[in-house]
Amino acid sequence: MENTIDIFELANYGIKIAEKKAPNFKCAEIFVGKSEYTNIELEENSIKFSEIGSDHGVSIRIYNKRGSLGFAFTNKLNKRIIEKIIKNAIKMMNAGTADPNFQNLPLKYKTYPNVKKLYDLNIKTLTIEDSIEYVKELITVCEDDDLAISQSGDFTSSCNISYVFNSNNIEVFEKETIFSISSNIIVKNESTGETSNGYESQIKRKLKDISGTNTALEALKNAKRNLNRIKIKTKKMPVILSPKGTINLILNPIASAINAELFQYKRSFLVDKREKVIGSEYLTLEDNALIDGAVGSSNFDGEGVPCKNKKIIEKGIFLKSGLLHNSYTAGKEGVESTGNASRRSFSSVPSIGISNFVIQTGTSSIEEMIQDVKEGIFLNSTGDSANIATGDFSGLISQGNVIKNGEIKQALNETMFGINLLDLFKNIDAVSKDYRIYGPFKAPYVRIKDVQIIGSKN
């Protein structure tokens, strides 16, 4: 991972070739990604599998003056291959259609933010043996519990470097670390034979922030809360979303709905809702790439554009500035890119994605929020997702419980619910001060009044 000079030389060589060889050349970009990772897996509550791996690759985007794009990638890094993929990309570009909406790749920026703690030096000295210690913490929690019968999980560490170069003189690179741990614990009620599971994970930039013990304890808590399942009758009632539920039903759908690409194709339920009230006053949200040490933070995006903090929703009002752009969608709309070009790896063209999605926390504690509910649902997770074009949601409560007289009671089987997300946002009547951070999401507990619950009890 040390040969940064080679990459610069290789990329500059590539850009020069592209400028020289591409007919009617407009601009070109070279993206290089390198990563090294380790992974320890746990099965049947026992260490089972250890892995070390590496990945690297380079991609090129070339545009001609008609706005036609050619893209090519490979995972070999040498001059001969660069020449070959540029030739391929030019061939692709020549075959493409004109696009008058394409303006240009990003121009050179004078300054970039200085987000800290994206890289943890400890990765350099982290051995496989050290990694195993985190997995051992998971094992202990499961062993020490009477109801827990099995656990699967893993610990991974990775170091990634990304480089963006373009013919408009952008030349940036960033090194970052990601550590993650997960636990899926199976519990069994010996007297009834009923089994259930609970899942929990952590993703962090800093190794010290990872706790195997806390992850497994939370998974265990979820698993136990999911025992003693009952079916209930169809009824309208309040629902309290756990932080995971908040991600499923509020944060993830909004993240998709404010994607400028979907907006421009008019496939978002928030089209025509800019500067309008879309939720209750409890709903305030920003997309902040500049939080030191956060998983979604970055100094520049997948096209080398500086990242920033953007206010999306303020007290229920969807702000005019609340769209996420890459350079293409920004150019099409005649605005500046918001620095939200996202690339999964060197092998994909930039799409649009969030950085850190932060919802403003409230003043009540989760206990107070539950206490106020006579009859309702505690929703921990759903595997379903809303229809972003319409905002309609209908799906299954994968993990959830009955709330009765201010207490969380039995778990739910075969219970579904349906609501339009705009109604859900408007029906938010409490947000907790407690919150969890899952990857790029900061999510509190959120209470929604009047949700149609579809039970399966006859």
Add this chain to the structure above:
Amino acid sequence: MEIKNELKLFDNDFMNHLTQEAGNQIDYWDIRATISVGTTIDFTDQKSTEISSYEITNCGIRTFVNGGWGFYVLKDLDKDLIKTSFLKSIKLAKLTESLTKHKFKIKEVNPINKNFKIKTKRKLVDVDIEEKILLVKHHEKLASNYSKKVKNTHTIYMDSVKSYVFLNSFGSNIYQDLSYLRLLNIVYSQKGGVIQRSINSVGGLGGFEILSTEKAENLSVKTAQESIQLLEAKSPVGGKFTIIADPKLAGTLIHEALGHACEADLVLSKESILAGRIGQEVAFDDINVVDDPSMGQGSKFGLPYELFGSYFVDDEGTPSQKTVLIENGVFKNYLHNLETSSRMNVPPNGHGRASSSSYKPQVRMGFTYIEPKDWNVDEMIQDTKNGILCEDFLYGYTNPTTGNFQFKCKFSYKIKNGEKQELMRDVALSGMILEALKKISAIGDKNTFGFSSGICGKGGQSVHVSDGGPYIRIENITVGGLN
């Protein structure tokens, strides 16, 4: 068969070298190396948004000793690098073994020394990018011009040619030339404030001729038609209903709701509700369910190519074969890879699959389907008082531990007193596996037998799968809706 130059290093000498290096330090090893070359063409509203080409190399070295696995992933196919990585992988296995509680051996099976090749009429590499683009443009145009209500069209063409070598310590040395093609079409239509979308795809293992089939030629028109039809559909009312599922929904239902729980890795890790149920009656007594990923399934449907869920050998060198999951309602077999079959003391049945050579093989399905019986579809509908006819699906999932499943249907028609009535959209179905399998009350005949193919995710990996069946009827299923 011509072996790709960069893969020629995996010869017998190299294999002998690795065998010597491994000595008796470890019990088992395998190496997979692939070179994939491919094209993607992405059009939206008749304009290209991405036209790309790639060449990607993957190599994974897996080692095993007494219950512990090691895995080393690299991207450069260099002989010396592979040799040193092999030693590093051995170290990983030994470390894992020193910590694992569950000790076991991998049972030796007969080695395979064979080459396999997907037969194609028109090789993907022989077709110009211009011709591929023309075809995408044609589909975009057909969809866009279908109606004024069509607002957005999106077509993605993906092809890849894969050269794949597999070696293992049993002495297997397998070389494969594979060829994949998929065409995906999405159409959004709008009427007033209502936006609806439909997605369809065709694809499989084969050459460019896949796109000359009737099914492929009608792809975009069908998608446009469906998205417009959905504009007029009503929202469902929640409650309990008798469901008639078409072959696509029936197939995905059996894949998600039953198939995953049959995966022996989930059984061993106590995550499957089917643990300990072999020999038990778990379903309606007239149902047979099998998983058969062997080649030659496409021709059963009159297609000149192989289904996505088919393969010659799995990613551990075990030949694909037919496995009975349920016979006359009785649960018969789990799906296995080398590890689970060794531990459960049965022969491996060819279900160790990985999404690429950079990932370890997991227990996965291939082509899972319900065998046809004797019900005529019209009679099935006529015989239903208060029900819903569900056609095709948007997505579905199951929790294998609790057995709770959920599906979103693409098209649903109300059935009242034996008559098919108005169309509904976004119908969500939910149930418990073991209850629902017993509530099946009718299985259709071979005239309607069909399948669909897609991509299935598990443990961070995606593999191609197919599933299918005839029409089936299930009683008393929970339906969710907005009202």
